[in-house]
Amino acid sequence: xxxxxxxxxxxxxxxxxxxxxxxxxxxxxxxxxxxxxxxxxxxxxxxxxxxxxxxxxxxxxxxxxxxxxxxxxxxxxxxxxxxxxxxxxxxxxxxxxxxxxxx
Numbered sequence: 373x374x375x376x377x378x379x380x381x382x383x384x385x386x387x388x389x390x391x392x393x394x395x396x397x398x399x400x401x402x403x404x405x406x407x408x409x410x411x412x413x414x415x416x417x418x419x420x421x422x423x424x425x426x427x428x429x430x431x432x433x434x435x436x437x438x439x440x441x442x443x444x445x446x447x448x449x450x451x452x453x454x455x456x457x458x459x460x461x462x463x464x465x466x467x468x469x470x471x472x473x474x475x
Contacts, residue, residue, distance in 0.1 A: 412438065414436040414437050414438055414442065415436070415437045416434050416435065416436065416437075416442060417435055417436070417437050418431065418435070419431055419435050424439070427441065428441070428445065429449070429452070432448070432452070433445035433446075433448050433449045433452075434448070
């Protein structure tokens, strides 16, 4: 096999990979557009399985009929996590303040 054959085979493979990446990118764009044009009707349901209870923190956050958290559920979960993080930071700040005053 000559050097030219190896190079042509290499460049053909690169061209095929580029074309495949381009098709996948176009497919993703079309699927996203279709999802925007045809939204699903998602209703709020109560969790039934252990996995759903774990996802919703024992039913604290809204769960949609598609098995994922609703937009409100996601926002509530983020608020919950941020509030806990803020409380921990405040507690650690007070502990450090007391440590530097008394020790």
